[in-house]
Amino acid sequence: MLSPFGQQFKDNGYQLGNDRDSPIYQSPAYWPVAFRITPNWHLETNNHVVVDGPDGPNSVIKDVKTQGFDYTGMDMLTAGTLSRNVSFLLVPSSDETGAFHFESANVRFDNLLHSPWFNIKVGKFELDNLLSEKRILTLSNNGGFYQNYHFQPWVAPGVSEAAYVFGLGDNQLGVEWMGHSFNDRTRVSAALLEGTDGNPDWINGAGQAAGRGYEGYFAASQAFEVKGLGMQRVGGFAYIGQSPTFARFTNDGAGIPGTGIGNQSYYRVGLIGMWYVKKFDFTTMYFYGHDSAYLGTNTVAGDPLPDGSHAPAWNGALFETHYTFNKQMIFINRYELIRMSQQALDTNPGDLGNVDALTFGFRYYPFINSRAGFAFQNEYSIVWQKNVVVNPTTGTSDLTSSSLLFGFDFAF
Amino acid sequence: MEKKSIGLLAVGICAATLMFLATPVKAQVTQYDEDKRLDMESHVDGITGHARDGAPLYGRYCIGCHGEIGDGNGDNAPWMEPFKPRNFTLGIFKCRSTPTGTLPTDEDLYNTIGRGLNTSNMPHWIALTKQERANLVAYVKHFSPRFATEKPGTPIQIPQEPQITADRIKAGRAVFERVQCWKCHGVTGRANGPSASTLTDDFGNPDPAFNFHDETRFKCGTSDSDLYKIFMTGLDGSPMPSWSDNIKPDEAWDLVFYLRTLQPQKSKAKEIAAPLHLTPVNPNALPGGQ
Numbered sequence: 001m002l003s004p005f006g007q008q009f010k011d012n013g014y015q016l017g018n019d020r021d022s023p024i025y026q027s028p029a030y031w032p033v034a035f036r037i038t039p040n041w042h043l044e045t046n047n048h049v050v051v052d053g054p055d056g057p058n059s060v061i062k063d064v065k066t067q068g069f070d071y072t073g074m075d076m077l078t079a080g081t082l083s084r085n086v087s088f089l090l091v092p093s094s095d096e097t098g099a100f101h102f103e104s105a106n107v108r109f110d111n112l113l114h115s116p117w118f119n120i121k122v123g124k125f126e127l128d129n130l131l132s133e134k135r136i137l138t139l140s141n142n143g144g145f146y147q148n149y150h151f152q153p154w155v156a157p158g159v160s161e162a163a164y165v166f167g168l169g170d171n172q173l174g175v176e177w178m179g180h181s182f183n184d185r186t187r188v189s190a191a192l193l194e195g196t197d198g199n200p201d202w203i204n205g206a207g208q209a210a211g212r213g214y215e216g217y218f219a220a221s222q223a224f225e226v227k228g229l230g231m232q233r234v235g236g237f238a239y240i241g242q243s244p245t246f247a248r249f250t251n252d253g254a255g256i257p258g259t260g261i262g263n264q265s266y267y268r269v270g271l272i273g274m275w276y277v278k279k280f281d282f283t284t285m286y287f288y289g290h291d292s293a294y295l296g297t298n299t300v301a302g303d304p305l306p307d308g309s310h311a312p313a314w315n316g317a318l319f320e321t322h323y324t325f326n327k328q329m330i331f332i333n334r335y336e337l338i339r340m341s342q343q344a345l346d347t348n349p350g351d352l353g354n355v356d357a358l359t360f361g362f363r364y365y366p367f368i369n370s371r372a373g374f375a376f377q378n379e380y381s382i383v384w385q386k387n388v389v390v391n392p393t394t395g396t397s398d399l400t401s402s403s404l405l406f407g408f409d410f411a412f
Numbered sequence: 413m414e415k416k417s418i419g420l421l422a423v424g425i426c427a428a429t430l431m432f433l434a435t436p437v438k439a440q441v442t443q444y445d446e447d448k449r450l451d452m453e454s455h456v457d458g459i460t461g462h463a464r465d466g467a468p469l470y471g472r473y474c475i476g477c478h479g480e481i482g483d484g485n486g487d488n489a490p491w492m493e494p495f496k497p498r499n500f501t502l503g504i505f506k507c508r509s510t511p512t513g514t515l516p517t518d519e520d521l522y523n524t525i526g527r528g529l530n531t532s533n534m535p536h537w538i539a540l541t542k543q544e545r546a547n548l549v550a551y552v553k554h555f556s557p558r559f560a561t562e563k564p565g566t567p568i569q570i571p572q573e574p575q576i577t578a579d580r581i582k583a584g585r586a587v588f589e590r591v592q593c594w595k596c597h598g599v600t601g602r603a604n605g606p607s608a609s610t611l612t613d614d615f616g617n618p619d620p621a622f623n624f625h626d627e628t629r630f631k632c633g634t635s636d637s638d639l640y641k642i643f644m645t646g647l648d649g650s651p652m653p654s655w656s657d658n659i660k661p662d663e664a665w666d667l668v669f670y671l672r673t674l675q676p677q678k679s680k681a682k683e684i685a686a687p688l689h690l691t692p693v694n695p696n697a698l699p700g701g702q
Contacts, residue, residue: 004539005473016535018528019627027491183538225541327471369487370476 002135004223004231008184013087013110013119014079022084032080038139038377040407043067048389048397061391071096072139075103077411085110089125102200103134104171117179124173124198128189128219130235130272131283133169137322137332140403143359143381145169146318147336148270148287153312154353155298155344158390161291162298164197164243165205168268171198174214185224187235191217195241202258204243211244211260221272230276238269245294245301262301264292270316279324287316287338296344308346314353315339327368332379334359349396354386363409373411380404452559454518454549461518461546463554469544470551477533482555488533494618495532503558504614506647507632512654514565515558521549523633530629531622568644570637571661576669581685584670587663589693591655596621599692601674606695611651619650624674639668 002010015021045065053060073096079089091104106123126134133146149169152161174193180186193215197205204210221235245262247255270287294301296312320334338355361379382402391397454461470478479486482500489497498505507524508516525545528536537545553559574580588594596611598604601624613619622630632642644664646654659667672681673690 003472004541005535005537008539009535016528016533018530018532018535019629020531020533027493030491225543227543230541230544327468371487 002132004184007187008180011119011178011180011184011187012116013081013085013108014089015081015085015087015110019084021081023081033076033078034373034411035074035076036373036409036411037074038072038407038409039069040071040139040377040405041067041069042140042403042405042407044141045400045402047400048391049399050389050392059392061389061393061397072407082107085112115179116182119178119180121176121178122174124171125176126171127168127191127217127237127239128176128178128187129168129237130219130221130233130274131285131318131320133167134171137330137363138334138359138361138379138381139377139407139409140359140379140381140405142357142383142401142403143334143361143379143405147338147355147357147383148285148316148318151289151314151316151338151353151355153289153291153296153314153340153344154348154388155296156348157352157387157396159298161295162206163208163245163264163295164195164241164266166197166241166243166266167205168237168239170205172215172217173198173200176217186222188220189218193217195243202260204260209244209247209255209257209260211247211258211263213242213244213263215239215241229278232276233274234272236269236271238267240267241265243295245299262294264294264301266291266295281322281324283318283320285316285318287318289314289316291344293344306345309344310342310346312340312344313342315341328365329362331362332360349387351386352396353388355383357381357383361405371412373409375409377405377407377409379406449554449557449560452550452554454522454546454553456518456522456546456549457542459542459546461543461548461550463547463550466544466547466549466551466554469540469548473537473540474548482552492533494620495529496613496615496617497533499615500552500555502649503556503562504649506650508565508645508648509567509641510565510645511568511656512646512648515562517564517567518546518549518553520564521552522546525549527633529631531627531631568641568656569661570640570644571665573636574662574665576680576684578684578688580666581669581673581681581688582690583663584666584668585690585693587659587667588670591658593667594693594695596651597624599695601625601671613651614649621651624671626676628675628677636665636668636672639671640664643667 045063047063048061049064050058051060051062052058074094076092081087086107086109088107089104091102092100093103094100102124104124106121106125108119108121110119112118112120126132133149136144138144146169150167155161172193173196174191176189176191178189195204195213195215196202196210199205202210217239219235219237221233223231223233226232242263242265244260245264248259248261249256268289270285272283272285275282290313291311293305293309293311297306297309299305316338318336323331325331336357340351340353343350343352359379359381364376366374366376382400385399387396387398389397389399450463452463475486477486477488477497478484478500484497484499486497503515505516508520510516522545525537525548528534595605595607598608603621603623605621608621611619611621630639630642632638644654644656646652669681672679673685
């Protein structure tokens with residue numbers, strides 16, 4: 001999470017506001033770029049994995065454990081000002097195989113009309129989440145993202161939603177207006193977004209043809225001072241999305257990008273509080289999600305819904321604690337839970353897809369300076385999901401996945 | 413979790429602990445008793461700041477530029493141009509309400525932290541709470557032994573701002589000529605006077621003059637009274653001296669009004685000055701002209 005100053009610096013377009021933010025005041029030798037990657041050793045365990053067996057493919061349930069040295073994807077972070085009140089962020093990223101994509105690519109115009117209430121950002125950017133998944137302190141396969149940000153209900157045991165993939169923590173494509181008070185205590189934003197979960201070329205996150213339909217994200221927060229404890233912040237957010245359920249035109253059976261129709265809606269809303277008590281800081285979040293019955297049952301709009309189908313809905317919560325022992329050592333703990341309040345199909349177990357996730361660990365910074373970053377990351381994460389595995393012998397099984405990671409997270 | 417995993421976790425924790433213990437401890441910075449100096453307090457607007465509470469804030473926000481011992485030699489300092497971070501150990505500060513050579517008041521330091529120093533790399537820290545800024549004031553003071561032995565100067569008296577008139581603006585132009593502001597700031601305020609290229613601070617670092625033509629905000633504030641204070645107290649450590657011995661309070665206001673006409677933003681001074689068609693001062697016609 002950002003400090004109050006960091007939040008203000010970001011909200012001001014990465015400017016100090018001292019009339020020296022234009023790059024003409026920078027040394028010509030200065031190239032604002034940083035590379036970040038994390039070599040690591042990790043252990044992954046998954047119970048109740050369906051694997052091939054003597055009776056044929058996918059006929060046996062086994063526990064699968066893997067371990068070894070590895071490395072993460074790489075981010076190339078470059079940001080700065082193009083002129084006064086015009087700044088940019090460009091983050092080419094690769095996965096661990098070296099396949100590149102653009103994680104962020106945006107330009108922002110700040111202090112329009114000489115007001116901090118008018119800032120516009122265009123391109124691919126992180127949503128105005130107070131709890132940023134891009135600045136997350138945990139890196140493991142199970143703990144390196146927020147379950148609540150990415151959860152989508154199960155259609156049935158072993159069957160995922162197919163029409164769309166969405167993550168509130170994913171960077172999205174579009175335009176955002178953001179405004180804040182001079183001291184950044186009050187912040188509001190609204191964004192108009194392409195319904196592709198940040199993917200280019202009108203193909204959505206599920207690999208389906210996206211369509212003509214924009215999505216919206218709204219966020220607001222207010223910081224206030226508690227005597228003796230410092231700044232606290234509370235806020236709320238809402239994402240209103242829609243997803244096509246089929247393509248108007250296909251080519252060899254595949255939807256032509258951008259021709260998706262039969263839109264169905266989904267939304268995510270939440271409340272968040274960020275609390276600071278001496279060396280502790282706590283983040284609390286309540287989350288509510290809802291999908292159309294068509295999305296929840298993988299039904300094409302216009303077709304009859306299956307008997308006993310409903311619009312799936314769920315509640316979620318997050319509790320994250322950091323203890324900053326000193327500026328070099330921070331302890332991290334996070335617990336998330338997701339509880340379905342309405343299944344997509346009456347035939348589903350009532351707790352299908354319920355999630356509990358626990359992550360804890362610490363980051364140690366052997367040295368700290370402004371020219372490079374280096375942290376020794378130690379982390380354990382475990383996730384329990386209810387009834388999501390189709391068990392050839394018992395019907396359904398819970399899936400438990402865990403990650404243990406030791407890594408050196410560095411940026412320069 | 414299996415035994416093997418627990419073992420690996422234990423190895424990781426042990427390794428981190430060893431690395432943590434191997435970290436060098438903070439060096440002894442001066443002969444003064446650090447612990448005693450950390451008892452330093454500040455008093456601003458009914459708030460008492462404590463140096464001990466300011467230490468972690470300083471470590472998070474300030475140390476990169478001002479350095480661990482407050483000597484202005486933080487990691488970022490070599491790349492900062494033209495203004496270098498302040499060396500707190502000397503107890504010399506530019507933005508003060510007190511006469512030149514004296515210590516600033518707590519409020520002066522508090523205002524500087526909240527306002528930042530325009531045209532330098534010092535941002536405004538208004539995002540921090542009042543208590544946090546007060547704590548930082550106390551911690552900044554703890555670096556200099558002067559604060560333990562001297563009292564801050566008495567803030568200068570600023571007479572009430574008079575009504576701005578065309579005559580006052582013309583009188584201000586005369587002051588600008590007489591005390592030779594143009595030598596550094598240039599005849600039109602573009603910081604291109606004959607001495608401009610030679611200006612350095614007390615430590616030999618380049619310290620250019622303020623460019624009235626381009627800048628709307630001063631280093632130490634934005635208001636007329638801030639401008640009054642700047643040239644009547646001087647910016648200690650910089651080439652900008654105090655003019656309190658050469659300019660009478662009434663003349664100081666005249667100069668404020670004239671300087672406002674050189675700035676880019678709309679102002680009442682510019683409005684009144686427009687029909688006057690004031691010409692820039694002519695250095696060749698002045699004593700000491702070039």
